[in-house]
Amino acid sequence: MNKRASPVFLNLLQIGMPVTAIVSILHRLSGLLLVLALPLFVYALQQSLHSPESFAVLISQIDALPVKSILAILLWSLFHHLFAGLRFLLLDVEVGIQRQQARKSAWSVNIVAAIVAVTIIWGCL
């Protein structure tokens, strides 16, 4: 490792992040959030299958506004993670790898994920 005293500037709040960096870190954060929600997801599946009573209880729990809000956040996380992931899959085969293309596709991910999320959330919740 080079021990010359080269300048270091790591203040994340002051470094100007390109949109591609934003999409990338949101991809990580949304993934982490979804992993944390995994036990909830499995629990919901269990309750939905256990008995007609537990099914009914689950449906009524989902109807509550706090639960709906959390679900909405998780759904948006899912769609952002999904579309950002698709963009990464395309980058893997070097589709859209030029800087301008990469920035455009990053913006598309943000917009498409938001639109799909709002549509599904509004339609289902």
Added chain:
Amino acid sequence: MRGGLSGLSAWLLQRASAVYMLLFIVLTPLYIWQRGVNDYSSWHMLLAEPAMALFWALFFLALIAHAWVGVRDILVDYVHSLILRLGLLTILAVLLVMMLFWVLGVLLLNSGVVV
């Protein structure tokens, strides 16, 4: 460090599981809607069908594998202490395996294979 997933197999596992999950997430709600599932009984019976239970089990297997690669990437990037990182990776592995067994149990129980 060696042992565990090499870079290329982790990358492949992450991509393959992602593709399966993408297809599942798009097709399954459509299929459920097309089958006319709208109450406990139809839902319970749909998931009790062997093929359906299998597709769902595969989905969770893909999800666990995908989550493993993803969170491991995060730990490798941000946790620099080897001992702490190994500890966290171990806890992660145990929790993910528990999730997998839990959901497989739910699916098997629902199919009446296990009681």
